Amino acid sequence: MTLRFPDLAVPSYPLEEIWEDPAIRSDFEAGYEQTRARYTRQRKTWGLTWEALRDADKERLESFWRSTLGGSASFLWTHPLDGTSHAVRFVSVPRIRKTLPGRWAAELQLREV
Template sequence: MPTFPTLSRLPDFPLSPDGEPSKDGIISSPMTAGYQVTRPRFTRDQRSWGVNYKRMSRADLDLLRAFRTTTLKNGALSFEWLHPLDGVVYTVRLESGHITFNAVAPNAWQVAFTLVEV
């Protein structure tokens, strides 16, 4: 299983949302008598984390792009990610296989992506 690359700095905090379920986990059906019947949509919650780097270096940017393109097959594969706050390793994937890169200064990029637990 691939592992998220070690970058020169941690992401900017807070991670958002920090491990909140990424989808509505309840199915509800209204009954003709006026009450609602509910049940879980999934057997477990699928958590997600929004990860942002406000000033990523060119070297880290190249490493992250290569990881997404080559290792993850353009974002199709899952990988292990070490949560920087709780120290737990999660198996995640890139939501939609997408990472956003925006130049903010010479040799500095703002990078954002969402990780979804698999």
């Protein structure tokens, strides 16, 4: 069974996209730098933020976190702007805080597997 990220409200802007640096760098005393590829794959990490998730969306996100065994399982996530699907994992525990009655702010990061 393939897990899919829950259908939540569209994240707030900015939608953060971080490219992983696949290079290893070694500096030398004379000012030279030697580089080589650590690996050939270049993964992306996405930072998603919601400023006003409704209670139901917050509950879906929490339930999904639990179903991925606290972020250890991979799942499919659809990019909200271009509609492409990516196999990802949670980078860390989502940060969720109550902002208003019935509203939650949430932040999380997803990284390609």
